Amino acid sequence: MTNPAAIEIAGLRKHFGRTRALDGLDLRVERGEVHGFLGPNGAGKSTTIRILLGLLRSDGGTVRLLGADPWRDAVSLHRRLAYVPGDVTLWPNLTGGEAIDLLGRLRGGFPANRRDELISRFELDPRKKGRAYSTGNRQKVALIAAFAGEPELLILDEPTSGLDPLMDAVFRQCVAEAHERGATVLLSSHILSEVEELCDRVSIIRTGRTVDAGSLAELRHLARTTITAQLVRRDADGIGARLRAAGVHELTIEGSTVRCQADPEALEAVLRALTDAGVRALTSRPPTLEELFIKYYAAEQPGEGRDEAAAVR
Amino acid sequence: MNGHMMKEDASQRPFAGMRVLVQLALRRDRIALPAWVYVLIAIAASTGYSLRGLYPTEQSRAQFAAILNATGSTIAIYGPVESTSLGGVTAWRIAVLAAVLAAVMSILLVVRHTRAEEQTGRQELLGASPVGRRAVPAAALGVALLANSAVALGISVAMPLAGCTFTGALALGLAVGACGCFFAGLAALTAQFAQTSRGANSAACAAVGVFFLIRATADAGGHRWLLWFTPLGWVERVGAYSANRWWVLALPAAGALGLAVVATRLAAVRDLGAGLLGSRFGPERAGRDLSGPYGLAWRLHRGALLGWSIGFLVGGAAIGYIAKDIGGVLSSSSKLVQIIDEIGGHQALVDAYLAASMGIFGLVAGAYAVQATLRARGEESSGRAQLLLAGPVGRVRWAAGHCAAALLGSALVLAAGGLGAGLAHGLRMHDVSGQVPRLVLAALAQWPAVAVVAALAAALFGLLPARTPVAWAALTVFLLLGQLGPVLKLNQAVMDVSPFTHLPRVPGDAWTWPPVGWLVATAGGLLALALDGFRRRDLDLD
Numbered sequence: 001m002t003n004p005a006a007i008e009i010a011g012l013r014k015h016f017g018r019t020r021a022l023d024g025l026d027l028r029v030e031r032g033e034v035h036g037f038l039g040p041n042g043a044g045k046s047t048t049i050r051i052l053l054g055l056l057r058s059d060g061g062t063v064r065l066l067g068a069d070p071w072r073d074a075v076s077l078h079r080r081l082a083y084v085p086g087d088v089t090l091w092p093n094l095t096g097g098e099a100i101d102l103l104g105r106l107r108g109g110f111p112a113n114r115r116d117e118l119i120s121r122f123e124l125d126p127r128k129k130g131r132a133y134s135t136g137n138r139q140k141v142a143l144i145a146a147f148a149g150e151p152e153l154l155i156l157d158e159p160t161s162g163l164d165p166l167m168d169a170v171f172r173q174c175v176a177e178a179h180e181r182g183a184t185v186l187l188s189s190h191i192l193s194e195v196e197e198l199c200d201r202v203s204i205i206r207t208g209r210t211v212d213a214g215s216l217a218e219l220r221h222l223a224r225t226t227i228t229a230q231l232v233r234r235d236a237d238g239i240g241a242r243l244r245a246a247g248v249h250e251l252t253i254e255g256s257t258v259r260c261q262a263d264p265e266a267l268e269a270v271l272r273a274l275t276d277a278g279v280r281a282l283t284s285r286p287p288t289l290e291e292l293f294i295k296y297y298a299a300e301q302p303g304e305g306r307d308e309a310a311a312v313r
Numbered sequence: 314m315n316g317h318m319m320k321e322d323a324s325q326r327p328f329a330g331m332r333v334l335v336q337l338a339l340r341r342d343r344i345a346l347p348a349w350v351y352v353l354i355a356i357a358a359s360t361g362y363s364l365r366g367l368y369p370t371e372q373s374r375a376q377f378a379a380i381l382n383a384t385g386s387t388i389a390i391y392g393p394v395e396s397t398s399l400g401g402v403t404a405w406r407i408a409v410l411a412a413v414l415a416a417v418m419s420i421l422l423v424v425r426h427t428r429a430e431e432q433t434g435r436q437e438l439l440g441a442s443p444v445g446r447r448a449v450p451a452a453a454l455g456v457a458l459l460a461n462s463a464v465a466l467g468i469s470v471a472m473p474l475a476g477c478t479f480t481g482a483l484a485l486g487l488a489v490g491a492c493g494c495f496f497a498g499l500a501a502l503t504a505q506f507a508q509t510s511r512g513a514n515s516a517a518c519a520a521v522g523v524f525f526l527i528r529a530t531a532d533a534g535g536h537r538w539l540l541w542f543t544p545l546g547w548v549e550r551v552g553a554y555s556a557n558r559w560w561v562l563a564l565p566a567a568g569a570l571g572l573a574v575v576a577t578r579l580a581a582v583r584d585l586g587a588g589l590l591g592s593r594f595g596p597e598r599a600g601r602d603l604s605g606p607y608g609l610a611w612r613l614h615r616g617a618l619l620g621w622s623i624g625f626l627v628g629g630a631a632i633g634y635i636a637k638d639i640g641g642v643l644s645s646s647s648k649l650v651q652i653i654d655e656i657g658g659h660q661a662l663v664d665a666y667l668a669a670s671m672g673i674f675g676l677v678a679g680a681y682a683v684q685a686t687l688r689a690r691g692e693e694s695s696g697r698a699q700l701l702l703a704g705p706v707g708r709v710r711w712a713a714g715h716c717a718a719a720l721l722g723s724a725l726v727l728a729a730g731g732l733g734a735g736l737a738h739g740l741r742m743h744d745v746s747g748q749v750p751r752l753v754l755a756a757l758a759q760w761p762a763v764a765v766v767a768a769l770a771a772a773l774f775g776l777l778p779a780r781t782p783v784a785w786a787a788l789t790v791f792l793l794l795g796q797l798g799p800v801l802k803l804n805q806a807v808m809d810v811s812p813f814t815h816l817p818r819v820p821g822d823a824w825t826w827p828p829v830g831w832l833v834a835t836a837g838g839l840l841a842l843a844l845d846g847f848r849r850r851d852l853d854l855d
Contacts, residue, residue, distance in 0.1 A: 087696060092508070155703075
C-alpha cells in the first residue's frame with residue numbers, strides 16, 4: 001500500500017455503559033495536512049482522540065493510524081507521534097524540566113538545543129515542581145515535549161485553552177513550522193481564529209457523528225451571507241415581498257434600512273430586488289466562522305433545528 | 314441579603330458555611346462512613362457475644378486471663394487483662410484494636426475533606442464562595458466528631474446487648490471515640506503541613522504506629538508509666554470495666570481540642586493549595602535514571618519506600634528491644650511458671666511474641682503494598698498515565714513498574730522490620746549475628762501473604778478500576794480475622810480466607826513450605842489476571 005492517509009476512520013462507534021459517545025464517526029486526515037477537529041462540548045472529540053491513541057478500544061468501525069491499528073500497534077505507533085491533552089496533569093514532585101526530558105526520552109530523546117530553544121520561546125521556568133504550575137504552564141510543558149521531538153504526527157486536544165495570547169502566537173508558529181517540515185497535525189480546538197489560521201481542512205462532529213468535512217472555503221460556501229442595504233426611498237414598494245420570495249432569512253426593514261441573510265443560491269435574486277428598489281449603500285459580509293459553527297453545532301433533530309426556529313422569529 | 318453583606322459575612326465569620334460543608338461531607342461519605350462505624354460497633358458486640366459463649370463462667374475467664382497475662386506477645390499487642398468480668402475480657406480484647414481503627418477512620422476522613430480537596434482543586438470552588446477560612450478543617454473535624462460519637466454510642470449500646478454491663482461499655486465507647494477524635498485533630502494538623510493528601514495521611518498514620526509502639530513497650534516491657542504518653546495508652550488507662558477512670562477521657566478531649574484549634578488557625582493564615590512544608594523548585598533537567606516507565610516508577614515510589622522502611626526499622630527495633638523481657642514480667646507465681654513451662658518455656662514465649670509481632674508487620678506491610686499498587690490507579694485517573702501511554706510505552710510494562718514497586722518494596726520494608734528487631738534483640742541477647750538473619754527471615758516469611766494482598770489490589774485495578782478501594786476493605790477483613798478469629802474460635806474455613814492464616818508462625822514453629830508455595834502461586838495468578846485485564850480495558854479517566 002502506498003503511503004496511506006495519516007488518519008482513516010470510518011463508522012467508528014464507542015459507548016460507555018448506556019451512553020453512546022461515538023455513533024458512526026468518519027474522519028480522514030491526509031499526510032502533511034493540518035486538520036481542524038471541531039464540535040461542541042461532549043461531541044466525542046476527546047473520545048475519538050483517545051481511541052486513536054489506543055487508550056480506549058473502539059466498539060465498531062475501522063480506525064487506521066499511519067496505516068496501522070492504533071490498539072494493536074500502539075507502542076510502535078506512539079514512537080512516531082506526540083500527544084498534548086487539553087487538561088495536562090503533571091507529577092507533583094517532578095519539575096517541568098524533568099517531565100519534558102522524561103516524555104522526550106520515551107520517544108528516543110531530542111536535541112538539547114531544540115528543547116532549550118522551545119523552553120525560552122514558551123517562557124517556561126523548568127525548575128518549578130509540577131504542583132506549582134498554572135494550567136497554562138502545565139500545557140506548555142506538554143507542548144514543549146511534543147514539539148521538541150519533531151514527530152511525524154501531532155495530536156493536539158484543545159492544547160491552548162490555558163495559554164495567554166502571546167503564548168498562543170508562539171504555539172501557532174510551532175504548528176506552522178511543523179507543517180512546513182511535513183508533519184501531520186490533528187488539532188481539536190474551540191478557538192476559531194486559530195483553526196482559521198492554521199488548518200487546511202476541518203471536520204465538524206456532533207453527538208458522535210461527522211456533520212461535515214472539507215476546506216473552510218468549501219464549508220463557508222454552505223452558509224449564509226449577511227446583507228445590509230440603505231435604499232434610496234423609505235418603505236420601498238413590495239421590497240419585503242420580493243426579498244421573501246427570493247428566500248432570505250431574518251429580514252428586517254426599518255425605514256430605508258434593509259437587513260437580511262441569504263443562502264448562496266438566493267444571492268442573485270436578492271441583489272436584483274435591491275437594485276430594482278434603488279440602493280444608496282450596500283454591505284455584504286461572508287459568514288463568520290462563529291456563524292458557520294453555530295449553524296452546525298446548534299442543529300438538533302432534523303425538522304426542529306434551532307436555526308430554523310430563529311429564522312421564523 | 315445582598316451580595317455585599319454576604320461578602321462581609323464571610324470575612325468576619327471564619328466558620329461561615331460550615332453547615333453546608335458538613336452536609337456535603339456526609340453526603341459524599343454516605344457509604345464509607347456508616348461502614349466504618351458499623352464495623353467498629355460490630356467488633357465490640359460480636360466479640361462480647363462470642364466470649365460469653367466461650368468463657369461463660371467467672372472461673373473460666375480467670376483462668377483464660379491468667380494465661381494471657383503471662384504471655385508477653387498478647388500483652389504487647391492488647392495490654393494486660395485487668396478485669397475478669399465478661400465486659401472486662403471483651404474490653405481487653407478490642408480496646409486497642411478499636412482505638413487504632415477509630416484513629417485510622419478519623420485520619421482518612423479528615424484528610425479526605427481537607428488536603429485532598431485542596432490538592433484536586435475542588436476547594437478553589439468553595440473558597441470563592443462565602444465560606445470562612447477555618448470552616449473547611451472545622452467541618453471535617455465536625456464530621457469526625459459525629460462519626461466518633463456514633464461509635465461511642467454504638468459500643469455503649471451494643472455491648473450491653475451482648476451481655477456486658479453498661480457503665481464499662483460507656484467508658485470503653487467514650488475511650489475509643491475520644492481516641493478517634495484525638496487523631497482527627499492530628500490529621501487536621503498534618504493536612505496543614507503536607508502538600509499532598511498522601512503525605513498528610515502517611516504522617517498521621519506513622520504517628521499512630523509510633524504511639525502503638527510506645528504503648529506496646531509500656532505494657533510488655535513493664536514501663537506502664539509510659540502509657541500516659543500515648544493516646545492508645547489512655548484508652549487502656551481509662552480502665553473500662555475495672556477502674557472506670559472517667560477523668561482520663563479529658564486527656565484525648567483536650568488534645569483533640571488543642572490540635573483542632575492549631576490546625577484551623579493555620580488554615581486561616583496560609584495560602585490555598587500551599588503546604589507549610591515543601592519546596593517549589595527542583596532540577597532543571599532530568600537525571601539519567603529518569604528515562605522510562607521504570608525510572609519514573611522508582612522516582613514516584615522511592616520516597617514512600619524510604620519512609621516505610623525507616624518506620625519498620627524503628628518499629629522492629631522497639632519490638633526487638635523488649636523481647637527479652639517477655640514472660641519475665643508477670644510470671645512470679647508458681648502456677649504461672651508451670652503454665653509457661655507447659656507452653657514451652659521462656660524461649661517459646663519470646664518466639665511466640667516475636668512471631669505475633671511479625672504478623673502485625675505483615676498486615677502493616679500489606680497496607681504499604683495496597684498503597685503502592687493503587688498508585689497506578691491514581692496515575693491513571695489523574696491523567697498522568699495517559700501522557701506516558703500515549704508514548705511508546707506498553708500497558709503491561711507501565712503497570713508492571715508499579716506492581717514491582719509494591720512487591721519488591723514490601724519485601725524490603727519487611728526485611729527492614731526484621732533487621733531492626735534482629736539488631737535490638739540480638740544486642741540484648743549478645744547474639745546479633747544469630748538473631749539478625751533469623752528475624753529477617755521470619756519477617757520475610759510474611760511476604761507471600763503480602764504479595765497476595767498486592768496482587769489482589771492489582772487485580773482490582775486491572776479488572777474493576779472503579780472498585781479499587783475494595784482492596785483496603787479486604788485488608789481490613791484479613792486484619793479482623795487474624796486479630797479476632799483465634800479468640801472467637803471462628804470456623805477454620807472462614808479463617809482460611811485470609812492469606813495471613815496460612816503463613817508459618819516463625820520464629821518458633823517449623824517452616825511449612827506448601828502453603829507458601831500456594832500463596833505465591835495465587836499472587837502470580839492474580840497478577841497475570843491484573844496485567845491481562847489492564848492490557849485489554851479502556852483507560853479510565855476522571
